[in-house]
Amino acid sequence: MSIMVQGLEHSVFSSSSQGSGSGVGVGEQVRRLLADYGCGSADRVMWFRDDLRLRDNAAFEWLCGGGVGGKPASVVAVFVLESQQGSRPLGRASKWWLYHSLFSLTRDLAQVGVPFVVCAGDSSVVVPELVRQLGARKVAWSRRYHAPLCAVDASVKETLKQRGVVARSCAGFLLTEPWQVRTNQGGDYRVYGPFSKKAMQVLEQERIDAPTSLSHTVTADLSAVRSSVGGREEATMAAVDGLCLLPAQRGEPAWDKEFAQHHRPGEIGAWARAEEFFRTIGTRHGDDGYACGRDFPSKQVVSGLSPHFRFGEISPRVVYDQVIGVGGQDALVFCKELLWRDFAWHRLFHNPLMEVECIRGEFEQYPWARFPLELDVVYRSQPAGSRDEFRLVSEQFSTPGSDFVAWARGTTGISLVDAGMRELWRTGVMHNRVRMVTGSLLTKNLGIDWRLGEQWFWDALVDADLAANPFNWQWVAGCGDDAAPFFRIFNPDTQAKRFDPDATYRKEFIEEFSTPSYPPPLVDLKESRRCALDAYRSL
């Protein structure tokens, strides 16, 4: 299928490698696409994926280094919204983020005169074809670590190699690559404690071995880069629009109306947030420091960097080095949190089916409620506050289904859970402690399969991450690697008393907090806890 977008009709390719529904082959589609951008030829191609930044981007730096025969190199950048089998389609909130991040990168690339080709399709076909038509001799990208995506990259590399094109992949998405941190026997880690200890040793060794390469003042020598054709910013913007990443472009209600108040996607936004965090980690200590304060959702002590890491707008190594350099307990605790991200990817690398299968196989027998999740129905249901309409929608579901809608829309009558789910809905993020509490209520008190919660978070989080999301859901449900023991069931009321003692957080997100219109609890916490433990013992 090819669609018409503000005069640019070639940005969405058929998912088939053979051609579009209109019968035009990929080769012809790419030719037209490049014509839209006015791109004739280029020496080099940078394939951007989850590394939407120019600073501290090793692949981009490598590509931009040196010219060709004494002349500056000409570089074309490309981003493909991948549609091939095996790539998990982005959730709605992530699409919102991507839209703005691509705009930001478009502007940054335009400033250095690099044309940025944006399209959708099967990257294993589109990228080699684009390289061929441009006549490029060098291609670079940042590595990724999920098996189906690794397979795509390997196939692209092989195709390019056969044509004599040099393809180089570089690290940059994580602090440590999943195979870098190994047990003394050479195996992978399943427990976080020893993993983080070893990972910190690896990072320290890298710092000793190559101190200058980690200074992070190096950015690509952009003066050596000149586009042979000049930037076509408008063409890129039209192509980004053509991807239909925003709810309004798909005719959905404006669930994103508050997002821009909370987030600034893109490299500049990532640095603004990081610099603010670098200032606070060195100046706030004790109860208000990161180590203690990070568990309190109303204290603004966490970094808020997760969506920026997710889209690679800032490198985790820059942040790690800067924070560890501050010294002290708060800095150390933060760096260890950052290593949970690496651990999740380490586990996904060794368990590519983590999103669909319980790591601890016996949990497949747990009697969790499962039902087909129709996210559109949840989106159409009324937000909190309109109970009558909400009931109308939930009547379409079985009891567990309607419980799920109540959970997703923040109308369970359990205040910390409702505040978290409404925070997620309104802002696209949720505080970590509240993610744990909401996940526990869904899987243990409401008895609903963790995979349904994972899907909702995948759709609603701007930081939805291929590894961190299923990894943490399995952690909460008790069936994952180094997971919370099943019998440790969070009591949301006790958690609220402890971490939101004056209800500041709950009042921020629940307008009708403590009023008669706030619903009664959907579930008896004690009784449901007892049922969950009985079911667990029967495994």
Ligand SMILES: Cc1cc2nc3c(=O)[nH]c(=O)nc-3n(C[C@H](O)[C@H](O)[C@H](O)COP(=O)(O)OP(=O)(O)OC[C@H]3O[C@@H](n4cnc5c(N)ncnc54)[C@H](O)[C@@H]3O)c2cc1C
């Ligand atoms: C059920 C559930 C689902 C989650 N889904 C995601 C997800 O899809 N994407 C995601 O990035 N995080 C996820 N997390 C982890 C965590 O909640 C977020 O990383 C954190 O809330 C982001 O806020 P921050 O950047 O202010 O964190 P900070 O406290 O400032 O931490 C710094 C960074 O460390 C990393 N980090 C911290 N905790 C974790 C963790 N438990 N697992 C992995 N990385 C961590 C993140 O990259 C984060 O940005 C999930 C947690 C739970 C319990």
